[in-house]
Amino acid sequence: MIELVAITHAAAPPPPARLRAIPVGGLLAVVAPATEEEATAESLWRREELVEELMADCDLLPVRYGTRFADDEDAAQAVAARHATLAAALDHVRGAVEVSVRVIGAEPRATHAALSELARDAVERPVQPPQVLRGAYLVDRDMVDAFAARVAQLQAAQPGSQILCTGPWPPYSFSDRP
């Protein structure tokens, strides 16, 4: 049993130890041996660190935690079946990372618009009060600092507002958007 961790371009450098790359027509399916461990906050963080380590050297599409296949052939088949979609999605996130923003007590529409200007793509997530905006932004790697500066600016401009900005993350919210 193996677990699919991420999809990268075939030109990506070899993955860190514990991971293997299976070539599938111009893409690489990066897999790890499946473990029996329970899904906990800790195990999710371990997975996150693994994906981030991989992300440091190449662009990738993170795969949903717990995506498992019987063997290499199975995994390759699954990736081949969605090859065009995955290749397009990978092109879309090339050179970019995901940055997450949560907002309390500011004008959500204007804030989202101002942040989207610095992003290649953006999606809004459902919010729970008191939050008024929860957005994911696909930001060029060299624009992350400018993005964080814009967040600080927006908060300063709206007294009483609270804006939390985290990242850089693997492009979780943009993996299925060609």
Place this chain on the structure above:
Amino acid sequence: MRDKVLHAPPDIDLFATEQPRLENALSRRIGADPENVERGLAQLVLTIVELLRELMERQALRRIDAGGLSDQQVERLGTTFMELDKRMEQLRAEFGLNPEDLNIDLGPLGRLL
């Protein structure tokens, strides 16, 4: 916590409400490994039965409030729901489930029941 904060608001604790929800969502997952699959399935089925039971009960109460039922009908409804409640309790006990186990976390939509 890993340092992933690019910009911190003045009061970061305001955002801490999501952590318990995440822990809850993880613990409320249906266990699908071979030993647990029966209990997991029972949990899922009983959750749906419990949801239907509560909906029926609410609908019945509404009709009683509206005054369209005879005393005899109200009496029969009451007995039926008491019996249902007792039976659910037995079924839960059989699979070692607490009432709380049937209250599945729907993420942003909140709890089911």
